[in-house]
Amino acid sequence: MRRLSIGISTCPNDTFAFHALLTGAVRVDGVQLDFELGDVQELNQRAAAGDLDVAKISYAAALELAAQRVMLPAGSALGFGVGPVVLAGPHPHASPPRVLCPGGQTTATLLWRLFHPETVRLDQVVFSAIMPALRDGSADLGVCIHEGRFTHRDWNLELVEDLGATWERETASPLPLGGISVRRSLPAEVIAAVAEGVRESVEWARANPDACLATMRAHAQEHTDEVLWKHVELYVNDWTVDLGPVGRGAIAELARRARAVGLGQGESIVVD
Numbered sequence: 247m248r249r250l251s252i253g254i255s256t257c258p259n260d261t262f263a264f265h266a267l268l269t270g271a272v273r274v275d276g277v278q279l280d281f282e283l284g285d286v287q288e289l290n291q292r293a294a295a296g297d298l299d300v301a302k303i304s305y306a307a308a309l310e311l312a313a314q315r316v317m318l319p320a321g322s323a324l325g326f327g328v329g330p331v332v333l334a335g336p337h338p339h340a341s342p343p344r345v346l347c348p349g350g351q352t353t354a355t356l357l358w359r360l361f362h363p364e365t366v367r368l369d370q371v372v373f374s375a376i377m378p379a380l381r382d383g384s385a386d387l388g389v390c391i392h393e394g395r396f397t398h399r400d401w402n403l404e405l406v407e408d409l410g411a412t413w414e415r416e417t418a419s420p421l422p423l424g425g426i427s428v429r430r431s432l433p434a435e436v437i438a439a440v441a442e443g444v445r446e447s448v449e450w451a452r453a454n455p456d457a458c459l460a461t462m463r464a465h466a467q468e469h470t471d472e473v474l475w476k477h478v479e480l481y482v483n484d485w486t487v488d489l490g491p492v493g494r495g496a497i498a499e500l501a502r503r504a505r506a507v508g509l510g511q512g513e514s515i516v517v518d
Contacts, residue, residue, distance in 0.1 A: 252300040256465040259481035265458040266450035274443035287349025305422040306356035309510030315427040320445035322425035323481040329410015330354035335380035343386035348373035419496040
């Protein structure tokens with residue numbers, strides 16, 4: 247049996263989608279998956295370093311790593327109303343403002359650069375540090391992912407822009423945030439088996455949602471169950487089961503726009 251290292255994020259949508267593979271309710275034929283969980287930017291960096299066989303990564307990172315990695319048709323987070331939000335704190339802003347993003351290889355940073363290329367002061371921090379920095383005044387604007395969309399009012403933060411809505415207005419496409427990447431060097435039959443296992447795991451979770459709650463809670467103890475389910479509702483959908491032509495088209499559009507500003511590579515990034 248082949249052993250593969252796999253990294254997924256601690257976000258509730260990932261622990262929901264991968265619960266069945268994590269617990270053995272679904273297995274991959276001929277493959278043992280050794281799971282590691284981490285922050286999405288950490289996973290982007292580890293995938294770039296080549297030390298994970300399978301990894302959840304941002305689509306912005308996937309564009310940069312297209313020569314080394316290919317994205318699976320199952321396991322992605324993309325949709326309408328799912329994008330990063332730009333938040334501001336209650337303090338006066340510096341000029342030019344200091345903008346925080348959740349990692350240089352995240353789709354959030356790519357979107358900010360696409361829509362705000364004039365930015366001068368752009369700093370990268372772990373996503374969980376952005377809202378505290380806005381609240382205490384050490385930053386002016388923050389591009390927030392994950393629960394920032396749901397909880398920013400609790401932090402007394404103002405919504406300045408929904409980057410996902412900006413994307414939707416310009417493209418009429420769902421926004422590709424992240425997906426499951428594998429090494430291109432793996433045998434085609436192994437890639438196919440992993441893809442099928444991911445698809446089955448997502449379908450299992452959607453059929454048995456309550457069974458996944460303990461796994462979601464274990465990796466997001468700071469969140470209420472309501473916030474956990476909002477993650478699932480927003481980020482797990484039919485495109486998570488299979489990208490289909492609409493999902494693939496959205497990824498191609500992101501790649502086209504990234505290349506237009508000198509980012510990403512030309513290779514197809516989703517397995518056929």
